[in-house]
Amino acid sequence: MTSPDVLHRWSAQRRPPIDRFPYDAVVTAYQQHGKHFVPDAWTQALTAARNRIAHLNGGDSRYLSTFLGCALDKTDGRFDYRSYLGLALLPIPGPDQTPGAAARQLVRRDRLHAQLLIDLIAFELRSAYDELTALPQMRPTPAVTTKRLRHALRAAMPALHRMSFVDDASASSEIDLLRRVTAAVNLDLTDDDRRALQTSMLPVHTMHDEWMFIRVLQAFETTFALLASDLTEIITAVQAGRTPAAATRLSAAASLLRESASLWPLMATIQPAAFHAFRPYTDGASAIQSRHYKILESLCRRPDNQRLHSPAYLSVPEVHTAITQGQVSLDDALDAAQQPAAEDPFLAASMREFTAAITQWRQTHYRLAVRILGPDRTGTGYTQGTPYLNDARHEPVFRHNPPTTRDVGGNA
Incomplete structure (x- = not known):
């Protein structure tokens, strides 16, 4: 089983690098346990990571914030169809009225x-x-x-x-x-x-x-x-x-x-x-x-x-x-x-x-x-x-x- 230590190490940095967030470790943990059963140690580490990036701006931090919202939806009491399917994380086509x-x-x-x-x-x-x-x-x-x-x-x-x-x-x-x-x-x-x-x-x-x-x-x-x-x-x-x-x-x-x-x-x-x-x-x-x-x-x-x-x-x-x-x-x-x-x-x-x-x-x-x-x-x-x-x-x-x-x- 994976450990949230890698997530703690990422969060402990003075300015955590958004492009080096340990997505692999987090997703692996969720797939090993299931979101409903993921240990508190992971959700607590993810919550701490979200708090660390709250002041950051830019496209990468927005995507990471969206991911953390999906990962913590049950913890936050916001679990719904969109967060379950991670729809905000996918490049789903939207309205576009430009030529072509x-x-x-x-x-x-x-x-x-x-x-x-x-x-x-x-x-x-x-x-x-x-x-x-x-x-x-x-x-x-x-x-x-x-x-x-x-x-x-x-x-x-x-x-x-x-x-x-x-x-x-x-x-x-x-x-x-x-x-x-x-x-x-x-x-x-x-x-x-x-x-x-x-x-x-x-x-x-x-x-x-x-x-x-x-x-x-x-x-x-x-x-x-x-x-x-x-x-x-x-x-x-x-x-x-x-x-x-x-x-x-x-x-x-x-x-x-x-x-x-x-x-x-x-x-x-x-x-x-x-x-x-x-x-x-x-x-x-x-x-x-x-x-x-x-x-x-x-x-x-x-x-x-x-x-x-x-x-x-x-x-x-x-x-x-x-x-x-x-x-x-x-x-x-x-x-x-x-x-x-x-x-x-x-x-x-x-x-x-x-x-x-x-x-x-x-x-x-x-x-x-x-x-x-x-x-x-x-x-x-x-x-x-x-x-x-x-x-x-x-x-x-x-x-x-x-x-x-x-x-x-x-x-x-």
């Missing part, structure tokens, strides 16, 4: 999406051959590992192809392809990328499957962030009268959402017994707190008052505030333009396409939750669990669903 932003944001999403999944693949491969790999409890059988690797690779391939990282046609076998994509992504990693992958893996327990659980949720959040940014630009295009551009962008968003659904078969490889072992220690961190998903949902249409003032949105107060202060949704923009979606068959088609994609995503989420939790089990973070998901999957995506092709005079 859409293409750059997709590249950022693809790089991070691929990095998260390749990290999972590398972890599974290491665990299969090395008993000393982190999170040793309840390792899956070889058959489950093989299935997990296959689904992780399948979920990563579209992004890898867009980045021209791999030619799967030249691979002699699946394991050869796994090694090739792992090598290609690792060669592309910057020092900042490596640090982000390292620091964003602070599981609460030592169950093997929690690594996969965290990486899949992080990958979903990366896509939701990009889609929320896309919706903002789509609304701007509608407001400017550029409905063809809005329709094209919305159709692309639907395609990306359908593509991300390939993460569900990967998540389905989780061992229920392993999930139930670490799940109690995630109380306080629930996907209901997903800020990116709620932004995405609320940019399609303003939630009705019952949902807006329920835990669904009260769990994300900054999103709730934005809505109550007049955030414009796509429905609002179409109403203001006095242009029903039906008047533009391309926009109507893209809205139907996006509705189908998000509805399917919700349905799959619900079915998987029922299979793992049961139909009446509460969720993490004191939420209603599967009953909540059952209600949420029936929420309309847009206030006025676009009519079918037959309704607007086309051929169905």
